[in-house]
Amino acid sequence: MRVGVLTGGGDCPGLNAVMRAVVRKGVQRYGYDFTGFRDGWRGPLEGDTTRLDISAVRGMLPRGGTILGSSRTNPFKEEDGVRRIKDNLAKQDVDALIAIGGEDTLGVAARLTDEHGIRCVGVPKTIDNDLSATDYTFGFNTAVTVATEAIDRLHTTAESHMRVLVVEVMGRHAGWIALHSGLAGGANCVLIPEQRFDIDAVCGWVTSRFKASYAPIVVVAEGAMPKDGEMVLKDGSTDSFGHVRLSGVGEWLAKEIESRTGKEARTTVLGHVQRGGTPTAFDRWLATRFGLHAIDAVREEAWGSMVALRGTDIVRVPLAKATEKLKTVDPALYEEAGVFFG
Amino acid sequence: MRVGVLTGGGDCPGLNAVMRAVVRKGVQRYGYDFTGFRDGWRGPLEGDTTRLDISAVRGMLPRGGTILGSSRTNPFKEEDGVRRIKDNLAKQDVDALIAIGGEDTLGVAARLTDEHGIRCVGVPKTIDNDLSATDYTFGFNTAVTVATEAIDRLHTTAESHMRVLVVEVMGRHAGWIALHSGLAGGANCVLIPEQRFDIDAVCGWVTSRFKASYAPIVVVAEGAMPKDGEMVLKDGSTDSFGHVRLSGVGEWLAKEIESRTGKEARTTVLGHVQRGGTPTAFDRWLATRFGLHAIDAVREEAWGSMVALRGTDIVRVPLAKATEKLKTVDPALYEEAGVFFG
Amino acid sequence: MRVGVLTGGGDCPGLNAVMRAVVRKGVQRYGYDFTGFRDGWRGPLEGDTTRLDISAVRGMLPRGGTILGSSRTNPFKEEDGVRRIKDNLAKQDVDALIAIGGEDTLGVAARLTDEHGIRCVGVPKTIDNDLSATDYTFGFNTAVTVATEAIDRLHTTAESHMRVLVVEVMGRHAGWIALHSGLAGGANCVLIPEQRFDIDAVCGWVTSRFKASYAPIVVVAEGAMPKDGEMVLKDGSTDSFGHVRLSGVGEWLAKEIESRTGKEARTTVLGHVQRGGTPTAFDRWLATRFGLHAIDAVREEAWGSMVALRGTDIVRVPLAKATEKLKTVDPALYEEAGVFFG
Amino acid sequence: MRVGVLTGGGDCPGLNAVMRAVVRKGVQRYGYDFTGFRDGWRGPLEGDTTRLDISAVRGMLPRGGTILGSSRTNPFKEEDGVRRIKDNLAKQDVDALIAIGGEDTLGVAARLTDEHGIRCVGVPKTIDNDLSATDYTFGFNTAVTVATEAIDRLHTTAESHMRVLVVEVMGRHAGWIALHSGLAGGANCVLIPEQRFDIDAVCGWVTSRFKASYAPIVVVAEGAMPKDGEMVLKDGSTDSFGHVRLSGVGEWLAKEIESRTGKEARTTVLGHVQRGGTPTAFDRWLATRFGLHAIDAVREEAWGSMVALRGTDIVRVPLAKATEKLKTVDPALYEEAGVFFG
Known part of the structure; x- marks a missing residue:
């Protein structure tokens, strides 16, 4: 054989x-x-x-x-x-x-x-x-581990300075990496592709977090989209995978938070580090x-x-x-983890 | 409440x-x-x-x-x-x-x-x-991860020198840490408490490994015992957990391998590093x-x-x-992993 | 006292x-x-x-x-x-x-x-x-270590796929983190603030690298600037440190490389992970x-x-x-490391 | 050429x-x-x-x-x-x-x-x-890093339990790895080959440490020797490097501490993990x-x-x-670090 x-x-x-x-x-x-x-x-x-x-x-x-x-x-x-x-x-x-x-x-x-x-x-x-x-x-556990280590490192910065820290992780259609690493890393907000996020709500959490304690860490999947925001984050082109190219939700989010809350925000984009x-x-x-x-x-x-x-x-x-159906994040699981967010 | x-x-x-x-x-x-x-x-x-x-x-x-x-x-x-x-x-x-x-x-x-x-x-x-x-x-995944990282580091030493490397990991009654870390680390031999090992067979593998390739890495659970060897490895005392104290199967194994095969052997005993x-x-x-x-x-x-x-x-x-029954390593699983051992 | x-x-x-x-x-x-x-x-x-x-x-x-x-x-x-x-x-x-x-x-x-x-x-x-x-x-050794671990992870991706991988690291005025992590990580190109880079030369290296071997890894300090490119990378605003804000040389570089060489490029922006x-x-x-x-x-x-x-x-x-003088990268040291770049 | x-x-x-x-x-x-x-x-x-x-x-x-x-x-x-x-x-x-x-x-x-x-x-x-x-x-920085990570992991165990934790690191004639990792890991006692140690003094520190705070971590170089203890720790044989073989100062120390202070002690022997x-x-x-x-x-x-x-x-x-002179630990440096020991 x-x-x-x-x-x-x-x-x-x-x-x-x-x-x-x-x-x-x-x-x-x-x-x-x-x-x-x-x-x-x-x-x-x-x-x-x-x-x-x-x-x-x-x-x-x-x-x-x-x-x-x-x-x-x-x-x-x-x-x-x-x-x-x-x-x-x-x-x-x-x-x-x-x-x-x-x-x-x-x-x-x-x-x-x-x-x-x-x-x-x-x-x-x-x-x-x-x-x-x-x-x-x-591969998934490795990606989550890499992202969690990055979030771990951001905590001491969040404690020392008054900056919002945004981490963009992989996940075009499913928020598993964001959810697992956000939960394991102790993030304060996790945004996933399965649920459009409300930028006003995010900014509200950010503001309340500053009042309660130290600076917030926001984990966002690359495929997460704001309500009514699709056009903002997609450019017209496609890559070799046939995917429509996104133009960086992490960076977009940091800028929106800055302009809406007046707090400085910084972004980490892990990219292929998660899959290598x-x-x-x-x-x-x-x-x-x-x-x-x-x-x-x-x-x-x-x-x-x-x-x-x-x-x-x-x-x-x-x-x-x-191949029949994409396994996306169960809303109940996202809700369960929500104890730690917002 | x-x-x-x-x-x-x-x-x-x-x-x-x-x-x-x-x-x-x-x-x-x-x-x-x-x-x-x-x-x-x-x-x-x-x-x-x-x-x-x-x-x-x-x-x-x-x-x-x-x-x-x-x-x-x-x-x-x-x-x-x-x-x-x-x-x-x-x-x-x-x-x-x-x-x-x-x-x-x-x-x-x-x-x-x-x-x-x-x-x-x-x-x-x-x-x-x-x-x-x-x-x-x-806690188990952490222990396996720590042990695997140790085994990873030993590979380059095994490649460069002609020494048998013995790693003693936790597991008094169950060989899960040994089996998982041995498999994930690419060890050549994994000894678990569930099955008495034959020191002659271990030395046989060691010798054949040297012929085939570079030096072998042996992972041994602290509770693993040689056939007929119980008395050798237990001293009479008990610790605060009420456990009979073992006297170091890793060190014992290294010495036996040295005297029986003529190859030098070195031991790593990870101890509490695995649980902290x-x-x-x-x-x-x-x-x-x-x-x-x-x-x-x-x-x-x-x-x-x-x-x-x-x-x-x-x-x-x-x-x-x-509390009713200890979950020990399924013999079929140990056998499955055996492709990589010996 | x-x-x-x-x-x-x-x-x-x-x-x-x-x-x-x-x-x-x-x-x-x-x-x-x-x-x-x-x-x-x-x-x-x-x-x-x-x-x-x-x-x-x-x-x-x-x-x-x-x-x-x-x-x-x-x-x-x-x-x-x-x-x-x-x-x-x-x-x-x-x-x-x-x-x-x-x-x-x-x-x-x-x-x-x-x-x-x-x-x-x-x-x-x-x-x-x-x-x-x-x-x-x-703090410097920690930053270099974090950046080097990220570069390490990108190598296997570079081997498997045909994508240019750009890593943006800290360093507004001095390229020490870029130089040390680029050298320790085995990057193929390191761009530092001390020397304006020539985007045509970078694209030339990228193209030749694809011919010789697998895909290139480019490390770029956040303060690195293309020749004649200053205006492109600065936006008008300043942050709380009084620094003029840069708009992301890593992302800019990836896009330029894509459009000039026809090769896909992906960016990792480590950000505050390096300092936490x-x-x-x-x-x-x-x-x-x-x-x-x-x-x-x-x-x-x-x-x-x-x-x-x-x-x-x-x-x-x-x-x-x-406080008298900024210690920037010695051109001789950059030249010495250049054996591995380009 | x-x-x-x-x-x-x-x-x-x-x-x-x-x-x-x-x-x-x-x-x-x-x-x-x-x-x-x-x-x-x-x-x-x-x-x-x-x-x-x-x-x-x-x-x-x-x-x-x-x-x-x-x-x-x-x-x-x-x-x-x-x-x-x-x-x-x-x-x-x-x-x-x-x-x-x-x-x-x-x-x-x-x-x-x-x-x-x-x-x-x-x-x-x-x-x-x-x-x-x-x-x-x-190679030295790598060895120190590996040993420090092990000591880091032991701290939480020392906090939770009342056990003395002994870590044996490399260093037959020079205590550099012990000193650097002990200092970087926050050990409470570091024993090096350059200075014979007094087992009574070590046990005194252990006892006082338990009174002051949580359990002590002792880092010992493999070549460290107790006063008057040479014969105890050497067996007659030599290895392929022509070195007289030591019989495990870490394990010896743990047993002595147990019998003299009544506190349980556990040993980690890192061995070749430090050099691979x-x-x-x-x-x-x-x-x-x-x-x-x-x-x-x-x-x-x-x-x-x-x-x-x-x-x-x-x-x-x-x-x-x-090749003219072994660089051993400067007594002034050992004394300087002594602020954290004992």
Whole structure:
């Protein structure tokens, strides 16, 4: 048996840890061979491969990024894409594919399996934790940890000076990173994409916070939007991911707060720091277990399935489920955390 | 309503975060008052109290340890213990108790509720993650993170020199910290209390590892025992926790490996570093949610219950369940991880 | 002897560590009493004091920020400022002052000593490391460490994706943080305020870097300016520090690079994260030694002097020297580091 | 010009960063070629070489350990050692050598240059900071940082429980790591090899500390010895470094304190964790600058010299000076820090 592996979509700490587990167990326990495909679906589409054996994954557990590279290539948007993939898999003697990626990458895997009989198993990956079929995705804990450490550092500044500190974190459509890091870091206000925020209310909290105690820390997800403010924060362009580009809600918020409350405000924009670097112990554990179970799914020919975390168990769910609905922050959970905000 | 709070047993990052959440929600949402009892059950037993209000818990989210202190006092072993507790609760106008602790502390809470009608709610706490009623306990992720960072640092030494590196981590009866940190750190051998180890097999792995690659890293739980080796590692004395004292399996292992394989070995004993200091983001989140739900359990008069994590939900379980059975490492999970060991 | 202590200017990790050392040695060895003045020179100006004894500084070694608060108040700009300070010192029985601060705060201390006979000793403080009388100031190592950890995390993203990563760090007039963190983090381009940069050259490096290897990481000090670009980056307003406000060179740079090279670019703006939080071991050591030597300077009546680091020694220099010239990055040092840039 | 590079002695974070700087500047600025010799002096002795070019050092800045490996081989103790080295250098067309190491490694380089005309330049390396010709050596700041983080974590445990916490750190002959980390971590007692300690005095401090405040933290260098206690702590054997083996002063101390004061004590033994893993920003800066200046020394034919740090400058000193006298802790400095101890 020869198994192909690819990683698609954005960077996420733990991708290499998944591959290491897949290869170590596949080689040692099942005697499989592996082929790495470069840059997500571009690899099988163009037949671009790389060696993937035990020595290739040595030392990869703590390494962020992906040794296979990544892309957003979608074979269904390429001429003759499915046939070219089939040809290349045949040429490489690849019997099955493990696709590690988010909604888009796994959506392709689901269709390739269901509609074209290509034997795929999926591993979910999203820094944003917005896949509904799994309790958590690897990378998310790392992002929350990085953001929380940043918020920790801001507290002493907030105590010493009278400045509002705004932290912009990742999350275009889901506020999980904002909510978890805001709660873990002891922020005074957390703004998420799921609920339009009222800039007057935010400024009210800021003002009351100054009266009660020291300066406020505001965590805002990059995708959070003010009521009636959409046009302000979007510019017309789109990036390579096809996303409409936002123009910086953190900086916008700081300026609005300054002009409305008369208090100085400063912004931290963490950006890609949240998705790079070594995974946390939790994410290495989760990524490793996903890898071990993904190769078992191949062994057991569970084509079209995806590994997922449920409590402390790794289970299998249909690939299609992973892509069916975005897991956004439950309003009840946001409300629960609201004890600490405002 | 006036609610008493106490923390019992060993140190654990997140204790203060639980209290902060209990007090913030209790005061702000329900208008409750709080009384802190010092040093676990010694507090209500002797009527030793301290102020516990919003200003007392300010800034406590990232602080390790417990502002209430802790002890192993068991009122059922004290003369007239239950009556003295009842008298002191009455004297302080305390209507209900939130007990944060492990097996022993919660066992007392269960009996006080069930047998004596004292209104208790429990919050589980163990660095060792060995309570069966909850997916995880807070503090565990922090301990694993500290141990993993230590193992990470040893890898480059193992690459450069030809020495066996032994890391002794916490875990007298359960190997969760060893297993998780060993897996996350990429150790080559993990020894846990649940399975007696064969020193000949360990030395065999060490020798083969040197042949295959660079020097091995061995993670050993403090309670791990060699086959037929119990007497070697226990000295006769007991500590204040009533535990039989072990005499250092890490150091013992290093010496045995040296004399049997001829390779030099060095030991790191992390000790209390694993249970002190600031909690990780994960543990702050878990501890905070436990606190929020514990005060809700008081609100809803769910006496004799304990909060617990199931997947991403906080649920309630009977206090008695928490103390009924130690959650040790599932052999299947140890076997699953074994791909990377040996 | 009663000694007053104040902290002025921006936040800096290590301020509390200085105070702790001053008070511990002053009380234990010399039997002095202390008075804390709040918010820099505003404290003695308005007679706003706080208790400063051994219990007040307990646990303060690892705490960022300043328990005395800070401000930019300048008594020479206040009506009758010097006389009010003299009156308040007399009223509080304060015999001498230790002023911990940067150029502005120490400049006031120098004039108060030299022109008005107020007995001052200074401790240098600047996150930016731009005081010429000392090898290093505390806080700088912490800022560099925070920035380096951020750059470390970006490397794996740069390896996996084809995006330019821009990191904006502190440094309005001096590029020390940019240079040290850029060198320690392995950045490919470091832009500092001391040398106007040529945006065409930057884009040339970016393009060549993509050809040679993976994506480039660009570190830019907040005060760096493109040739002929000043107007672009300054808006008209000034902040509470009297600084002309910059409008974000990091974001500007990312947009220019995108439009000129066609490569996507993303920005991280670390902001106040660099100046908050716990000091590094190096900064705690330096701050503590500064404190120990500052109280010795009081003991030896070395009024008008400031403690400074020379090699591994703490020496005394005239306060006036500290404020006379900004220590900017030596062009030879920038050139030396240039091996790794471009 | 072809330059050989070797690393000798114990592991030290920053070794790879030195090599990266040597190679980058040597290739890019001077057009040199490089040969890596494996395992210290064993490499040139046996002609064991490895490729050392720009791609070999890529990504090596943050990596601990040494890609060249290390050993304690001393060519002056090998038959015909010097002649064999000369032959192998000739065979490899190596014109000059950069030796990175401690007292032993550099001592060999000094003799090879002075007595045998082999063209050597040295870079000082010792985790212990005990070389007298330089203000600091790289690796030391990393070790202090690791030890300080461990002490930080112990404080909350010391606050919550009534246990003495003993931390054993590196330092066989010099107490620099103990002193710096003890001071930076806020330890209550620091014991160093330079001064025999009085166990009665230590127990006296422990007892008085419990009365004054919370539980004490004791930092002890591995080479610290009680008065009249030498025999207790040494066992007869020697390790591969020719060091007499110590049998654990940390554990010994904890047991003595327990039996003499009746207080429980726990030990943390950090071991090789202090010398492994990624270097701090400070050590990367220092190692990089050492490398840049070492290749300049080759360029300028400064044979027999070693690079060293003086203040913020890198200077050259005779290799012989580096090996002439161990830099131990100045009693005045230990006394200065004593404000915080006892």
